[in-house]
Amino acid sequence: MKNFYSLAETADLLTVSKETLRRWDDTGKLKSTRLPNNYRVYTPESLKQYVQGKSIFELEVMDENHYIPIKPYSVLELFAGAGGMALGLEKAGMKCQLLNELDKTACKTLKTNRPDWNVVEGDVAKVCFKNYFGKIDVVTGGFPCQAFSYAGKKLGLEDARGTLFYEFARAVKETQPLMCVGENVKGLVTHDDGKTLKGMIEILSDLGYDVLEPQVLKSAYFKVPQKRERLFLIGIRRNSGIQFNYPKPMQEMMTLTDALKAGILYATDVPESPGQRYPARKKEIMDMVPPGGYWRDLPEDVQKEYMLKSYYLGGGKTGMARRISWDEPCLTLTTSPAQKQTERCHPDETRPFTVKEYARIQTFPDDWQFMGSMNQIYKQIGNAVPVNLAHAVGKEVVKALNQFMIQQELRAKFSA
Template sequence: MNKQFYTLNETAELLSVSKETLRRWDNNGKLKSVRLPNNYRVYTQETLKNYTGGVGIFDMEILDENHYQPIKAYKTIELFAGAGGLALGLEKAGLECELLNEVDKWACQTLRNNRPDWNVVEGDIANIDFNKYKNKIDVLSGGFPCQAFSYAGKKLGFEDTRGTLFYEFARALNEIRPKIFIAENVRGLVSHDNGRTLETMIDVLESLDYKVLSPKVLKAINYQVPQKRERLFLVGIRKDLNINYSYPKPDEKIYVLKDALKAGKLYPNDVPLSSGQTYPESKKQIMDLIPPGGYWRDLPIDLQKQYMKQSYYLGGGKTGIARRISWDEPCLTLTTSPAQKQTERCHPEETRPFTTNEYARIQTFPDNWKFAGSMTQIYKQIGNAVPVNLGYAVAKEIVRALNHHTIEQELLERFAS
């Protein structure tokens, strides 16, 4: 695939020389680079062709880790920010947050406690005027709750979604006019109302002059998250800009519960002790009988019928009910309440739900991220969050896309002058 420019790493790879050699050639004029923001060096295809005498070295695409380091300050606004899972992923990728909006007071307190410098706006998004940020923001992100629309036999336009939180996301997009937006939601949105809800959302976003990429369900286990969580991502690019975004490629390694709770590659130490919910004695007696990796079908038949009641006679595996997670598997998707019936997530060795710190680790929050509120509120915040490492994987590709756009614009301006 031909490219218009090549980074320092790519050029060194193409010419089979070291980066130090390239820097020396640049300084003595043998092979000049173009200097961009932050002293970022790129080489144009024309320059390289002249140097090599037109040798065909340009039919290869090299992944350059430098692409993932922002070459300028990229600004973001996050809506429906929750406890900061996605925002932390964006921060980890080097993006700078200008504003976060969230209606839940405890989630807002969590954000303020951990990042006093973040501009956290608490309250109903409908009361926020975003016009002052117009054309000043690179990325708008957020996971608006999915609400049903009333179709009345026709496709809906922007105004017809008024009163929904999707409308507020679209309104913010229209007022801010960022280069890129990232919207995430539950995977169930794909099939909601036979796909018509998602189709309507895409139609509305396209009508606001954004090119919406094909929706993508990303599995968190593919992005250094020890959890079988899936989230739907929508990425849109302003139609007047030449920006190419690609969803992140899956990692080769799958992390499991042991990686979350024990010292290893994900964390340098075992999970710190913390409070957590407990099972009532009746449920504890049931869960004591479940082996690691097992669920309700590992109970004696009489207890299966007693515990499952009428659900015992219905179809489906219901493998999340009375489930004890094993050390060597990724955790099932965390819920907002770890002890409630039918979504049990039991510790591998101890007969109890995961503690709040264990919950946070399974969502790949750092240990120093402290959650505000009661235990119930903390579980809710963590269970609703986007896993930090999943957000990071998506955000790295945003940075790469913005870097390429920045470089292209800089080159066009220099060659035009």
């Protein structure tokens, strides 16, 4: 049974309008419990006389109010990059208290777009987080997957020293957030035969966090026009009672059309911007590839010219000489749009995607300015967490924290 129902849920349960409920509340007919921001909730006990049967309380009524923060939840982010994760969490209504990033140009990007963000540039190992103890709700970070050796039967925090996961875990230890959210490449699942991921889970467990089953989310099902897959590692402070559910995927995938044309994701077609160009001979070769095609669509003699020794090695190599089609999600973006192994060619024009097209495929807003040289900008965008994927995860974090805060408030009110 649920511990509480929102105003909209209660209206659905009682088949009345929200305005009626507000009037009943004001007249004392059916009193709500008021929480921060004047948020109204109803306990099952308060509703018993108005419904028939206990089973109605088992209903899960979806309500967008669940995703509106009832307080400004605070985030501390490591390895922030150009801001994909931070921007997605901001869209979910969360507040970044500190962002750490080593790359200077990525820091310039963050500071240019969000002058009010506390961007700490430099080596994360030299940053102390103890001043944030008890002040952070969520620690996030996209740490690289570096293996660490087992020492004895169980892996401890000290055994991970020298890795960037150690710094992530140290931030968790020093701040004691309600939740921590790690994200990584799908390959972390099998890295070092799964030992690396197992070790990370053990370390967070030793720090007092229950780690949910890690889950790989496919970006294309979360309003991202790209086939990028990211692994999420969610830790919840033990005995807090917080319940987190991974976001549910949409039924339809976003496509390149959604990224570059006016429609679901953007109000206008993609604005013009600079981008890389192909050398003359490569352009002649790529001109022969149809939308959705790749090197096997070339004449055999051109295949051999382009692929060289790779032609004889077998395997699909579907990223080589690849032209994306309008009606499919883009292949996962890399730090360069024109590397031979990971070609990303525009469907109509024979050229790599421009920086604005790259940014849209990662669902950055058009007004997000990237600092640095063109190559540095491609690198920042290619390394980013898709904004809409981070937003989807962030909404579920907000929902989980809302439920936790409401339960805490109810306990305080009814135990007084």
